[in-house]
Amino acid sequence: MFVVIFQAILTVPEDEYLQTASQLRELALNDYGCLKFVAMTEGDQELALSWWADEESIRHWKQASDHLMAQQLGRERWYSSYSVEVGKITRKYAFPEDTA
DSSP states (O other): OEEEEEEEEESSOOHHHHHHHHHHHHHHHHHSOEEEEEEEEETTEEEEEEEESOHHHHHHHHTOHHHHHHHHHIIIIIEEEEEEEEEEOOOOOOSSOOOO
């Protein structure tokens, strides 16, 4: 399993951004193999974590036309900066114990 860590500094959030983010989340979960997606915002900082079964799914998502359009809007209007990290999950713990 893999995790994508997206960190950004937001400019003033706008309705278009919030609507686009919601639509992209659903698209990633329903059509591109994203297993789980969680996002948090504190002040102008955003952190989004998404879990994926394999790197191929992440690559397909990165090249999805709706996602590419949102990336461009992000660079032009929504973010003053951002970073993306992809990591492989090598161990998992849970409480109560996760039997999956």
